[in-house]
Amino acid sequence: MTNNQAETMNDDSTIISISKLNKWYGNFHALKDIDLSVNKTEKIVICGPSGSGKSTLIRCINRLEVHQEGSIIVDGVELNDDVKHINEIRSEVGMVFQHFNLFPHLTVLENCTLAPIWVRKKSRNEANHMAMELLEKVRIPDQADKYPGQLSGGQQQRVAIARALCMQPRVMLFDEPTSALDPEMIKEVLETMIELAESGMTMIVVTHEMGFANKVADRIIFMDEGQIVEQNDPETFFNNPESDRTKLFLSQILDH
Amino acid sequence: MASNTIKFEKLPDRLPPSNTVGWMAWVKTNLFGSISNTLITLLVFYLIFLYIPPFIEWAFINANFSGSDRSVCDENKAGACWTFVKVRFDQLLFGLYFATNPDQMWRPIIAFIGFFGLLIPLMIDKTPHKKWLLITLLTIFPVFFLLIVRGGVFGIPDSDPSQWGGLLLTFTLAFVGIILALPLGILLALGRRSKMPVVKSFSIIYIEFWRGTPLITILFMASVMLPLFFPSGVEFDKVVRAMIGITLFQSAYTAEAVRGGLQAIDKGQSEASMALGMGYWQQTIFIILPQALKISIPSIVNTFIALFKDTSLVSIIGLLDLLKIAQNSSRSLDWNGYDIEAYMFAGIVFWIFCFGMSMYSQRLEKKLDTDRRE
Numbered sequence A: 001m002t003n004n005q006a007e008t009m010n011d012d013s014t015i016i017s018i019s020k021l022n023k024w025y026g027n028f029h030a031l032k033d034i035d036l037s038v039n040k041t042e043k044i045v046i047c048g049p050s051g052s053g054k055s056t057l058i059r060c061i062n063r064l065e066v067h068q069e070g071s072i073i074v075d076g077v078e079l080n081d082d083v084k085h086i087n088e089i090r091s092e093v094g095m096v097f098q099h100f101n102l103f104p105h106l107t108v109l110e111n112c113t114l115a116p117i118w119v120r121k122k123s124r125n126e127a128n129h130m131a132m133e134l135l136e137k138v139r140i141p142d143q144a145d146k147y148p149g150q151l152s153g154g155q156q157q158r159v160a161i162a163r164a165l166c167m168q169p170r171v172m173l174f175d176e177p178t179s180a181l182d183p184e185m186i187k188e189v190l191e192t193m194i195e196l197a198e199s200g201m202t203m204i205v206v207t208h209e210m211g212f213a214n215k216v217a218d219r220i221i222f223m224d225e226g227q228i229v230e231q232n233d234p235e236t237f238f239n240n241p242e243s244d245r246t247k248l249f250l251s252q253i254l255d256h
Numbered sequence B: 001m002a003s004n005t006i007k008f009e010k011l012p013d014r015l016p017p018s019n020t021v022g023w024m025a026w027v028k029t030n031l032f033g034s035i036s037n038t039l040i041t042l043l044v045f046y047l048i049f050l051y052i053p054p055f056i057e058w059a060f061i062n063a064n065f066s067g068s069d070r071s072v073c074d075e076n077k078a079g080a081c082w083t084f085v086k087v088r089f090d091q092l093l094f095g096l097y098f099a100t101n102p103d104q105m106w107r108p109i110i111a112f113i114g115f116f117g118l119l120i121p122l123m124i125d126k127t128p129h130k131k132w133l134l135i136t137l138l139t140i141f142p143v144f145f146l147l148i149v150r151g152g153v154f155g156i157p158d159s160d161p162s163q164w165g166g167l168l169l170t171f172t173l174a175f176v177g178i179i180l181a182l183p184l185g186i187l188l189a190l191g192r193r194s195k196m197p198v199v200k201s202f203s204i205i206y207i208e209f210w211r212g213t214p215l216i217t218i219l220f221m222a223s224v225m226l227p228l229f230f231p232s233g234v235e236f237d238k239v240v241r242a243m244i245g246i247t248l249f250q251s252a253y254t255a256e257a258v259r260g261g262l263q264a265i266d267k268g269q270s271e272a273s274m275a276l277g278m279g280y281w282q283q284t285i286f287i288i289l290p291q292a293l294k295i296s297i298p299s300i301v302n303t304f305i306a307l308f309k310d311t312s313l314v315s316i317i318g319l320l321d322l323l324k325i326a327q328n329s330s331r332s333l334d335w336n337g338y339d340i341e342a343y344m345f346a347g348i349v350f351w352i353f354c355f356g357m358s359m360y361s362q363r364l365e366k367k368l369d370t371d372r373r374e
Helices: A003-009 A054-061 A083-092 A108-118 A124-137 A153-165 A183-198 A210-216 A234-239 A244-254 B022-030 B035-061 B071-075 B082-087 B089-094 B096-100 B106-123 B130-150 B166-192 B197-211 B215-224 B238-264 B267-275 B280-317 B322-330 B339-368
Strands: A014-025 A028-039 A043-047 A069-074 A093-096 A171-175 A202-206 A219-224 A227-232
Touching (some): A014 A054, A014 A202, A028 A227, A043 A054, A043 A210, A054 A069, A108 A124, A124 A153, A153 A171, A183 A210, A227 A234, B071 B082, B089 B166, B106 B130, B130 B166, B166 B197, B166 B238, B166 B280, B215 B238, B238 B280, B322 B339
Parallel strands (some): A043 A202, A171 A202
Antiparallel strands (some): A014 A069, A219 A227
């Protein structure tokens, strides 16, 4: 066991702990001294203007972006250059993307079973069985043999959620999951996410859907300029925001 | 409120107006749509009328098929002399060794039958166990080919490969070039996009070097220089040297074709597979390459077609491929003067195989196209 593992064992309820995280793109300082710890089963919504670093932050958690300073510990494993650690964390952390990123050359079912078979080393039978169960949960089991290109955007995003869940992750990251959807399809995806939240999954969601945030979030984080400006429970966040920046943001998105 | 709501009703779908569909409409819009369009159409019809009937007369109606020497053709100069092709057919297909040893002709014939016997089922969608057919074609078949065509074992007389020729040689060179260049090209394309500087620079230097050198130079160098790099005991025959030269050259082109496909793949694909915990090779094999190769099918096949035709350059090192042997035959004493027939025959054979590759690649593209909505 590493030191890091021993450290985080002290606090059983923490699943992600980020401290003094800094990230640069070239000379651009994208994330500044981010401290964040996420408890098991906690639902966190991250919002903020575009370019504020929200997506970069969650993409650091599964190392799609490499940070330069600070530490990220996920489920007792520290993220560093060790490829073994990276793949270990990636198989524990599921991610849903804005543009779905389904594999267009594979059927819906194959999309869901590829990683469980090759990364988790499950048998094909077992993987198929679990995939069908999850596709039923997101209410598209009848599309299992179709290709992603034959589905609507909302259906594709629900497949993407099922695909991530097939790895049996302990944390789910959502990077603006409804931003690329037609208005009529946002609801079906949000409903799936709400059900997932109710099942007790730890979730970090970057979104502009304030209704969803209000309903599901245990904590809302507001970011701007690569910093965490404010974090509060939804009640306080919407009704009594602490920071003037938050107030401005809320007035921009809510007043019309 | 509810009582004021108007119920939405979908109108039934109707067919398009009849003057916009059917062949009459197609002819009207596409052939005679405007004045200039009409003029071009008429001009093309006129040229077809001018040149096609005389050609058909020469190539078929007045052509000579009978006899076994040039006397038939010399008497009837108005038609093509296919007698020549008929008499020299063995040589054109299999080269000098097998044409002068007719009792050995069964060897390349069996090899050809074996090749197409494996290849054609592979191209048919419904064939079962395709994977095993392909593995047989790539592993067992080359050994079988070497045993039976080259000989020298099991009492089969040794046929000197430098005496192979015609379609047999063209085919052998193209097959080896394609089969070896594809995996090499894929590795080079991946290498060129690698984040490891050494791998990346090696790939770039390799690709740019071979791509920037004419194939004739490479073949010539392979023939003259390759022996210098090996200890004096090691000797390759000319055909093997040509194969090495062609493979090195072809892999650079294939690499660039594959790289085009790799570049077209959205970054989200590798991000999604990374997020699922897949390693580099898993991503590459399951996610990136299947999509990239699909996109690059037209350009890969393009390089293969070019290779198939480029094999005729081996005549520079004294090998008698289909084109060269056709040319030589038409300049022999027996058939001097019948070059047009020789070149036309070689051209048609090349065209059949190149067009076949092109057709198959188009079918493959359609089959692999999963992006369409249904």
